[in-house]
Amino acid sequence: MKNMSIRHKLYILILIVLVPLCILQTMGIFYRYEKAVDKKLFANREFAESLNLNVINYFNLLWELEFVTGSTIIAEDHLHDPDHMESILKAVQYRYLEDLSWVSPDGTVIASTVPHARGTHLGDQEFFQQIQQGQEKGVSDLMVSQITGQQTILVVRGMYQQGRLMGVMVAGLKMRTLDSIFSSGRVAKTGAFGFVDRQGKIVYYSGKPDLTIAERQFPSDSLIRRALQGDVILTRHFQSHLTLEKQMGVFIPLPEVGWVIFATVPVAEIIDETITFTLREILIFVIIAAISFWAAIKISNHILQPVGKLQQVAISISQGDLSARTKIRGNDELAMTGMIFDQMAERIQRLETGREIFLQTAAHELRNLMAGVKGILALIRRKIATGKPLHQIEDKFEVMEKEIDRLSSLLNQILEAFRIQREEGLLSLNFQYVNLVEIIRSALIPIQSMVSQCNFILDLKTQKPLWILADNQRIEDVFRNLFSNAIKYSPNGGDVMITIAKVEDSALVSVKDVGIGIPAEHLNRIFECFHRAHHLKSNDPGGIGLGLYICEKIILSHGGTIWVESVEGKGSTFFVQIPLHVAEDPSIVNL
Ligand code: ADP
Numbered sequence: 110m111k112n113m114s115i116r117h118k119l120y121i122l123i124l125i126v127l128v129p130l131c132i133l134q135t136m137g138i139f140y141r142y143e144k145a146v147d148k149k150l151f152a153n154r155e156f157a158e159s160l161n162l163n164v165i166n167y168f169n170l171l172w173e174l175e176f177v178t179g180s181t182i183i184a185e186d187h188l189h190d191p192d193h194m195e196s197i198l199k200a201v202q203y204r205y206l207e208d209l210s211w212v213s214p215d216g217t218v219i220a221s222t223v224p225h226a227r228g229t230h231l232g233d234q235e236f237f238q239q240i241q242q243g244q245e246k247g248v249s250d251l252m253v254s255q256i257t258g259q260q261t262i263l264v265v266r267g268m269y270q271q272g273r274l275m276g277v278m279v280a281g282l283k284m285r286t287l288d289s290i291f292s293s294g295r296v297a298k299t300g301a302f303g304f305v306d307r308q309g310k311i312v313y314y315s316g317k318p319d320l321t322i323a324e325r326q327f328p329s330d331s332l333i334r335r336a337l338q339g340d341v342i343l344t345r346h347f348q349s350h351l352t353l354e355k356q357m358g359v360f361i362p363l364p365e366v367g368w369v370i371f372a373t374v375p376v377a378e379i380i381d382e383t384i385t386f387t388l389r390e391i392l393i394f395v396i397i398a399a400i401s402f403w404a405a406i407k408i409s410n411h412i413l414q415p416v417g418k419l420q421q422v423a424i425s426i427s428q429g430d431l432s433a434r435t436k437i438r439g440n441d442e443l444a445m446t447g448m449i450f451d452q453m454a455e456r457i458q459r460l461e462t463g464r465e466i467f468l469q470t471a472a473h474e475l476r477n478l479m480a481g482v483k484g485i486l487a488l489i490r491r492k493i494a495t496g497k498p499l500h501q502i503e504d505k506f507e508v509m510e511k512e513i514d515r516l517s518s519l520l521n522q523i524l525e526a527f528r529i530q531r532e533e534g535l536l537s538l539n540f541q542y543v544n545l546v547e548i549i550r551s552a553l554i555p556i557q558s559m560v561s562q563c564n565f566i567l568d569l570k571t572q573k574p575l576w577i578l579a580d581n582q583r584i585e586d587v588f589r590n591l592f593s594n595a596i597k598y599s600p601n602g603g604d605v606m607i608t609i610a611k612v613e614d615s616a617l618v619s620v621k622d623v624g625i626g627i628p629a630e631h632l633n634r635i636f637e638c639f640h641r642a643h644h645l646k647s648n649d650p651g652g653i654g655l656g657l658y659i660c661e662k663i664i665l666s667h668g669g670t671i672w673v674e675s676v677e678g679k680g681s682t683f684f685v686q687i688p689l690h691v692a693e694d695p696s697i698v699n700l
Contacts, residue, residue, distance in 0.1 A: 115416060119409040127398060127405075134394050138387050145383045146357065149374055150343050153300070154359045157372040160302060165365050167290060171264045172246045174203055175278035179268035182211060183275050191227060194220035205290060207281040208257050214241065214274040218256060226256045231279065240267040240277050248366040250306035251325065254281050262312060287313045300358075300374040305333050307367045317351065324351060336360035336369040346376065415443040419450055431458040463639030463654070470641065470653045471523065477651070478516045485509040522655040526638060529662050536666045538580035542690060545575040545584070545616045546609055552588035553607075562602025563595060563622070570610035577616060578690040583663045587671075590656040591620045591683050597650045598643075598681070599624030614689050615669070621682040627675040635673055636661040 113121075178201045187193045198209045199222050210221035216232025231237045236249035249263040261281040268275045301316030311325040327333040328350055332342045342360040349356045358373030415437045425433035434454060437447025485505045492499055529536065546569065557565060577584075595605045603623035610617050627635060631642035641654040657671075664671045668688050675681035 116409065116413055119413070120406070123402065123405040123409070127402060131394075131398065134390075138390060141390075142383045142387065146345055146379055149379055150345065150357060150359065153357075153372040153374060154341075154343065154361070157302065157359050157361045157370045160370050160372070161361060161363055163290075164304065164363060164368075164370065168248060168264060168366065171203070171206075171280055172266050174201065175209075175246075175264070175266040175280055176268070177201070178209070179211070179266065179276065179278045183268060183270055188219075188275065191220040195222065198222050203280075205283050205286045207259060207261055207283045208254070209281075210256055210279045212237070212277040212279050214276060216241075216277075218279075219276065221256055223256050229255050231255060236263060236265055237277065237279075240265055241274070245269075248368075250308050251310045251312045257281055260284060262306075284313070285318065288315060288318055300372065300378070302370065302372040304363070305337070305369045305371065307337065309333055309337065311351075312368065314351065320351075332360055333369055333371070336362055336371075337367075338362075339364070349373065412443065415447050419443075419447060422450065422454070426454055426457070431461055459634075459637065459640075463637065466641060466644055467639040467653055467655075470644070470651070471519070474519060474651055474653060475516070478512050478519075481512045482509055482516075485512075519653060522653065522659060525659050526655045529659065530638070536580075536583070536662060538583060538666055540578050540580060542576055543579050543581040543584070545577050545579075545618070545687065547574075548579075548581050548584050549588050549607065549609060549618065552585045552592060556589065556592045556596070559596070561596045563599055563605050564603070565592070565605045565607065568606060568608045570608060573611070575609065575611060575616040576690055577667070577687050579667050579687065580663075584667070584687075587660045587663050587685065588618070588620070590660050591685075594656065594683075595620055595622035595624065595681075597652070598622065598626075600648065600650070603680075611689065612686070615686050616689055618685045618687075619682050620685075621680065623680040626677040626679050626681055627673065628677045632673060632675060636671070 178197060182188065182194055182197055185193075185197075187197065194211050198211065198220060202209045202222050208221060208223045208226070210223070210226060211219045212231055213219050216230050216234070216237050218226050218229040218231065221227065221229075232241075234249065234252075234255075236247050239247050244267070246264075246266045249265070251260065251262060253259070254261045254263060256279070259281070261284060264280045264282065266278045268278060301314060303314035303316070304312040305327060306312050309327040309329070309331075311320055311327065314320055317324075331350070332344055332347060336342050339362050340360075341362065344359075345357045347356055347358075348354075352375070355376040356373045357376050357379065358371060360369050360371045362369055415435065418435045418437060422433045422435045431454065434451045435447040436451070437444050485508060488502060488505060489499065492502060549567070553565060553567070592605065592607075599605070599622045601624075606619075606621040608617075608619045608621070625643070625648050627642045631640070634640045635642060636657045637654075638658045639654040640658075641649070641652060643649040644654075661671050664685055664687065669686050671683065671685050673681055673683050
């Protein structure tokens with residue numbers, strides 16, 4: 110993981126989110142499939158139970174019919190008149206019945222709707238023997254009727270008079286009509302239902318009404334056996350011996366007649382039904398997952414793009430290309446980082462450029478000064494060698510003195526600037542209550558004694574002292590720097606107007622010259638360390654770009670501000686604003 114790129118880590122993150130979603134979705138699909146199967150099984154069971162009622166109702170109807178018919182025969186005393194009995198039987202024969210017969214208690218057919226059936230003996234049949242043994246009504250298993258010779262089910266009812274078995278009504282079902290009697294609707298498109306008799310033979314199967322004898326027999330190991338023993342069986346899976354398909358369904362015992370009802374559906378049908386919506390769900394899920402994955406990759410690429418850019422620019426800068434920038438724009442954290450990074454690079458570039466300019470200008474300035482001093486010294490040496498009096502070149506000593514003063518002022522500025530930078534703008538100041546007007550007057554004295562074409566005018570807008578809490582030496586340095594700059598950058602001379610005013614709770618001083626001015630593009634950088642607006646220009650009077658930097662730091666340390674207004678070629682006005690303080694104890698006021 111440590112050595113992996115952020116891109117790969119993001120991809121893993123995306124997968125961490127997507128994989129559980131896929132697992133959940135797959136589990137959901139299986140769960141819904143199981144639910145669909147359960148639903149189908151439940152529907153099958155309900156269907157089978159409703160069939161159960163249908164069948165019992167139907168048999169009850171037949172037993173009732175038999176009872177009414179048998180009772181009529183007994184009541185009208187037609188027991189010895191088979192012809193009349195037959196006319197009664199034919200009159201009531203229900204259209205779903207194949208035949209209806211009156212059988213004597215010993216099992217001989219006395220009268221029947223079937224011609225020539227008289228005399229047929231049913232006494233050896235199990236269902237008949239049960240009636241003989243006292244059972245009131247019953248239903249045979251699927252059998253070949255001795256009366257009709259047809260495969261049928263016989264519905265029998267013993268007819269009693271004062272507890273004595275008078276005869277037995279036997280009705281043969283029309284097997285072909287079973288479908289119309291029972292099919293009240295199917296559980297599924299290809300679902301089927303049916304009845305199985307006590308022997309495990311299919312009495313009726315809706316899927317194929319004309320079954321062969323062999324097909325009718327359920328295998329001995331099938332679930333039907335358990336259902337015949339009275340268990341309700343619900344199965345999700347069994348092999349049908351009729352269709353050879355995998356089926357699911359229910360087997361419900363029918364205790365009144367000892368049969369079993371079954372309702373089955375091919376598993377393939379459930380799969381077909383569920384597969385359609387499952388496939389649709391899978392398809393939708395795959396599309397959504399693919400779109401999410403694609404969007405996640407796009408977003409991660411979008412997120413990583415600035416990171417890559419940052420990395421690229423950082424490498425360029427580390428290799429010395431200080432002009433490289435990320436140019437990332439936007440409002441998010443990375444865009445902000447990019448912008449801060451660009452600002453940082455900008456600052457490094459400026460400092461680097463400043464450092465270069467400083468080295469160049471400082472070297473240039475120092476060389477000029479040293480050359481001047483050296484020239485004067487050479488002159489003095491020549492005068493001494495030729496025995497000429499030194500008083501003739503007294504003025505040269507003065508010049509040398511000034512040059513050395515300038516040199517020491519330059520060195521002071523450099524030391525001061527480095528100290529400010531090291532102490533991050535914090536200056537150690539000696540605060541006192543001082544009158545700003547006096548400080549400015551004192552700063553003017555050495556300037557006015559300088560040989561200059563400039564004429565300094567002091568315009569006092571207030572006659573009152575302007576008390577400030579300040580390090581008077583530092584404040585004097587600031588104004589001395591501003592005054593000497595005014596002279597330095599006014600090669601043609603002109604008035605330098607110094608205005609001192611009280612504005613609200615502050616003192617506002619402006620120093621206005623009519624010199625070369627400052628080009629507009631330099632105005633907001635003029636207070637930066639080493640920044641010089643006229644560097645390498647023909648009108649550059651020389652300097653190292655530290656004076657205003659130090660001035661600003663001093664003014665800021667006094668809670669004030671300094672700014673400049675200038676028009677190139679017309680002159681500049683520097684403004685200094687310092688908060689005023691009222692001296693609480695005049696004895697500590699240092700004038
Ligand atoms: P230096 O004068 O040694 O270069 P400063 O920090 O005093 O350094 O001034 C910075 C720059 O501001 C100067 O190089 C000059 O270009 C410009 N500047 C300062 N004062 C004036 C002025 N009064 N008129 C025109 N330009 C000025």
